[in-house]
Amino acid sequence: MVEERRATLKDVAAASGVSRATVSFVLNDTPNQTISEVTRTRVLRVVRELGYKPHGIARALREGSSRIVVLFIESGLEGNYSRSYIRGLDEELAAHDHVLVVRHGPTGPAAAEQVLGAINPRAVLRFGEAYRTGHGPEDSGGDGLAAYTGLQLGFLAERGHTVIALALPDDAPLGEVRRTFARRAADALGLPPLRDLTVPWDRAAATAAVEAFRRAEPAVTAIAAHDDDVALRVVTGLHDLGLRVPGDCAVIGFDDNEYGALFTPPLTTVHIDAEGHGRVAARTVLGLPGDDVAPASAQVLTRQTV
């Protein structure tokens, strides 16, 4: 039984008759370091023959940090958007020889510290943070969460709705941020102040909340939801109350998840180019040029609830 030891720099150096330094130079294309063509090709061949792969841990120790980027994502924020975001981030990072790794769940200091201590990542991203700032570089202007909220509300206003409510889940991690953005957008559109509707998770409770809300705010003709999950609960509540959507009340979601189209009536919602935002985030975090290429703009998917 042969012990299948993994090839190391030293092995490559020995097999190609040069020093470890030289091997390292050719492998990393070290700037300001010239290598004779013959040496380079010889080393490269040996690398291939031996199946040598640099040892990430050793490299990380020497370089001070690993070529890993950690994305922290809170439970409540997982969804369609985050999945696409992860995909874009991942692909772009991989293209630049870095690897993305995701941490789900609580992102508190203790958990974060344990992860960072074990990994020493090149960079850390917090999905909540990105959500807060809208995932775009500051100067990309109208392309953050704030702008998207405006898009949602603007769509409703265009259809003649003026008394509008903002529906938030009762445990929205970033509820306050969202509310602030929405209020600003309503202001900018010249709409009366947004009404607030809090939607519990449970179906019966959600329905009861909608019922109470209808009684308290009879003038509301449209509801802009925090995301599709909330929108779908509102639509269901309205339905369970025997109300018609959009006849009695219009509803617009946010995030275009996979269930909106399955409901009856199918949900009108806002689609965001999360993958594009992920790519931009990757370039930004790596300090790469072109970190300002804008993702596609968000769009309203007109289905049947508005």
Add this chain to the structure above:
Amino acid sequence: MVEERRATLKDVAAASGVSRATVSFVLNDTPNQTISEVTRTRVLRVVRELGYKPHGIARALREGSSRIVVLFIESGLEGNYSRSYIRGLDEELAAHDHVLVVRHGPTGPAAAEQVLGAINPRAVLRFGEAYRTGHGPEDSGGDGLAAYTGLQLGFLAERGHTVIALALPDDAPLGEVRRTFARRAADALGLPPLRDLTVPWDRAAATAAVEAFRRAEPAVTAIAAHDDDVALRVVTGLHDLGLRVPGDCAVIGFDDNEYGALFTPPLTTVHIDAEGHGRVAARTVLGLPGDDVAPASAQVLTRQTV
């Protein structure tokens, strides 16, 4: 501007007047190594004062692998189940000083290699693998995916259904495995061979598929779905065809996702203790005792589609 250098083992050693070896011994409770009580407390105090945290990368280089466990999860397998599974895995791993890190997307050899090369994890888990084997240790017997499929079918049989179809998505990563388990279960229950229904992702296409299926297999009275996503598409398709559920056809889901209860009628489904399975997986992968404590058994959540 003071450079905030992170405290190192050497710093702790110097500050407490002992060698690095000694500090390492007390920190790791090294077996067969006795330390005088006075030294121990002194070192521990300094550790606290300096806020010393072991450097994960250095430790990993020395130990041969980092205290990280990587979970690979394919896109199609993300869902309610996987989220809970991750939570259980994560908590149990954290309790034993390891950290879980998740890789989403393709888990092919190239991607895997890049990750492993960068991290040198203590262990690697593949969610698909777990799914295949049912997440339980072999000997836990009736507690794998196979058993759960049996539970789903058994529930239908109990209600008098005999001609049953298995509904799979057209891109099920582990579709064949599932089909095999289901066929075996049907056999064991003495049911006639399962019919096959493939459900496309798009609503209209799904409805068309259900319609064609009804024509081809008029005797089918119940459909067991691969998961709630598929079940919900079938329910929607039947609804769009003007059919009644469960009157014209019963449907049972799998995985108890968050949307089943929101549909009308609410979806009957199978709930699995994914978190428990995650905990077991953590103990197994760490080679810990008690890796055979069985998770709670799966249960049918009776709502209104059967």
Add this chain to the structure above:
DNA sequence: CTGAAAGCGCTTACAG
């Protein structure tokens, strides 16, 4: 153009 040497921060035989 190439190599010898130091060092990243740890752990662990080994010697005392």
Add this chain to the structure above:
DNA sequence: CTGAAAGCGCTTACAG
């Protein structure tokens, strides 16, 4: 009970 030393696999001034 404690310490000096080697070494995990790399990269990078520095010298030649």
